[in-house]
Amino acid sequence: MKIHPAAFVLAFSVVIAGAVNAYPGKPDPNVKSSVKSVECAQSLGFDAKMLMGLMSIPSVSTDQDANNRAIDYLKQWLYGRGVYTAVCSNEAGRAVLYASTMPGKKHDIVFVTHVDVVPPSEDGQFNPYVKDGFLYGRGACDTKGNAAVIAHVLANLVGKASVGAVFATDEEARTPGLNTPTVLLNNGYVPQKFIIVGDTNGEFQNSLTIAEKGHAHVRLIAHGRGGHSSMPWSADNPIPKLVDAYRKIAEAFPKAEDPNNHWCDYLSPTKLSGALAGNVIPDTAEMYFSYRFIRMDGPQWIKEFLEKTTGLEVIVREPYRMPVITDRNNPYVKSLYEAMCRKWDGVCITKMSCATDATRYAHLNLPTVIFGAIGFGTHAKQERVSLQSLVEYMELFTEYLKTVK
Numbered sequence: 314m315k316i317h318p319a320a321f322v323l324a325f326s327v328v329i330a331g332a333v334n335a336y337p338g339k340p341d342p343n344v345k346s347s348v349k350s351v352e353c354a355q356s357l358g359f360d361a362k363m364l365m366g367l368m369s370i371p372s373v374s375t376d377q378d379a380n381n382r383a384i385d386y387l388k389q390w391l392y393g394r395g396v397y398t399a400v401c402s403n404e405a406g407r408a409v410l411y412a413s414t415m416p417g418k419k420h421d422i423v424f425v426t427h428v429d430v431v432p433p434s435e436d437g438q439f440n441p442y443v444k445d446g447f448l449y450g451r452g453a454c455d456t457k458g459n460a461a462v463i464a465h466v467l468a469n470l471v472g473k474a475s476v477g478a479v480f481a482t483d484e485e486a487r488t489p490g491l492n493t494p495t496v497l498l499n500n501g502y503v504p505q506k507f508i509i510v511g512d513t514n515g516e517f518q519n520s521l522t523i524a525e526k527g528h529a530h531v532r533l534i535a536h537g538r539g540g541h542s543s544m545p546w547s548a549d550n551p552i553p554k555l556v557d558a559y560r561k562i563a564e565a566f567p568k569a570e571d572p573n574n575h576w577c578d579y580l581s582p583t584k585l586s587g588a589l590a591g592n593v594i595p596d597t598a599e600m601y602f603s604y605r606f607i608r609m610d611g612p613q614w615i616k617e618f619l620e621k622t623t624g625l626e627v628i629v630r631e632p633y634r635m636p637v638i639t640d641r642n643n644p645y646v647k648s649l650y651e652a653m654c655r656k657w658d659g660v661c662i663t664k665m666s667c668a669t670d671a672t673r674y675a676h677l678n679l680p681t682v683i684f685g686a687i688g689f690g691t692h693a694k695q696e697r698v699s700l701q702s703l704v705e706y707m708e709l710f711t712e713y714l715k716t717v718k
């Protein structure tokens with residue numbers, strides 16, 4: 314996942330009778346994991362040793378060789394359990410794995426996850442270890458733990474259900490030319506009815522995420538005429554134009570109707586650029602924005618809004634990511650939610666502010682949800698995942714997918 318999300322708990326219990334949010338899925342750092350050891354997880358059918366082996370491969374997104382090793386490692390494990398596997402690569406040789414419980418390229422239900430990770434925050438994060446029922450190490454919850462859950466579900470369901478899974482290597486940092494969905498689509502692999510993304514979903518416990526915002530990088534450019542800072546009268550300084558423009562933007566940008574409900578568009582200035590030296594008036598000055606949006610015309614809307622409000626040049630960087638908003642009453646969503654409620658108390662439905670791989674499949678217009686085993690420390694030191702939660706998610710999806718059509 315790209316950033317920590319703010320997630321929003323919905324009153325889903327109103328929609329589905331019997332669902333009661335005993336606790337609203339909020340992160341609880343004191344949560345206990347009853348599966349205390351690798352051996353205990355193994356005895357419950359979860360091959361924690363496989364996951365630790367996967368986590369020991371330093372598959373930082375920029376390291377293509379390590380990512381290809383991680384893909385091969387997972388492929389071998391799946392192949393050894395009868396799962397159908399195929400590896401596709403882009404022109405540079407970067408791999409993406411497609412695995413399935415039945416032969417073919419078009420499965421109704423397809424998991425999507427990734428095995429690339431962000432760089433370690435401290436030494437030793439590629440030497441995973443277990444303490445108090447949590448597996449520590451880079452990728453534990455973002456998202457090799459969830460990838461391992463999906464791999465186990467496929468292994469458990471070979472020949473018993475029709476499910477596919479994408480294991481990508483380009484989620485944490487976009488690598489030019491890979492774009493996993495495109496590589497797969499070019500090879501004929503197309504999810505048909507329902508996409509289930511495995512990724513850390515904000516450390517919310519046993520929540521089902523049904524929506525996430527789109528994201529676009531936007532540049533606002535003020536033009537002027539540069540010069541020596543000792544003679545401002547001979548230059549046309551673009552920086553005051555940019556400052557003035559931002560005041561107008563802050564005034565005109567639509568405000569959240571309810572300050573506690575963040576499911577709306579946000580425009581965050583993130584970076585400024587001007588002259589290369591402190592005694593130079595630049596020719597141009599730029600303000601960078603991160604635009605998180607729920608409106609389906611977001612990229613066009615923000616361009617027009619900024620141009621109209623400021624009169625300055627606006628560039629919306631492509632590719633941008635469109636929002637994913639799934640109907641909570643979709644039959645797949647309802648049945649999965651009900652299966653979760655049978656397993657856990659207090660299951661909640663959430664929306665995320667950030668973007669996972671779900672947005673990369675938005676153009677397919679398929680119902681899409683995101684799950685994540687209970688974990689903490691995403692992108693940080695002490696990243697960890699609950700062994701108990703991994704076992705429980707493996708059980709959940711194994712049971713659910715046996716019955717769902």
Ligand SMILES: [Zn+2]
Nearest residue numbers: 314315455485
């Ligand atoms: Zn991440």
